[in-house]
Amino acid sequence: MQTFVIDWASKHHENKPCNEITMSITISLPPETEEKLRARAAQIGQSLDRYVQELLEREVLGSNGRQTPPPPSPDSGAPHAGMTFDEILAPIRKEFEQSGMSEEELDRLLQESLDEVRSERQRACQ
Numbered sequence: 586m587q588t589f590v591i592d593w594a595s596k597h598h599e600n601k602p603c604n605e606i607t608m609s610i611t612i613s614l615p616p617e618t619e620e621k622l623r624a625r626a627a628q629i630g631q632s633l634d635r636y637v638q639e640l641l642e643r644e645v646l647g648s649n650g651r652q653t654p655p656p657p658s659p660d661s662g663a664p665h666a667g668m669t670f671d672e673i674l675a676p677i678r679k680e681f682e683q684s685g686m687s688e689e690e691l692d693r694l695l696q697e698s699l700d701e702v703r704s705e706r707q708r709a710c711q
Contacts, residue, residue, distance in 0.1 A: 622636065622637060
């Protein structure tokens with residue numbers, strides 16, 4: 586068993602507010618596991634630290650930094666790994682069609698939302 590140190594204390598993740606404190610952890614992994622992690626990180630051109638960090642974040646964090654609920658059951662009707670993009674997007678397309686909103690209005694709404702999020706992040710970093 587080898588000790589594997591993951592140190593994120595001095596790193597800034599682009600999706601986190603500037604004032605958020607990160608942490609360092611140390612885990613022990615069998616050599617085979619470390620070897621596989623290194624190989625996968627190399628395949629996608631990432632450092633081992635970054636690759637493991639993204640694995641952990643993907644497992645426990647949502648895109649907004651909040652804890653994600655357990656994965657939905659395939660019978661729940663909620664999106665899951667076995668669904669196609671068409672199946673996942675079908676309810677959104679249906680709701681958009683029913684809204685009566687034009688594509689231009691949707692584009693404007695999405696751009697305004699994106700601009701607002703970017704402004705909030707900039708204010709948090711100042």
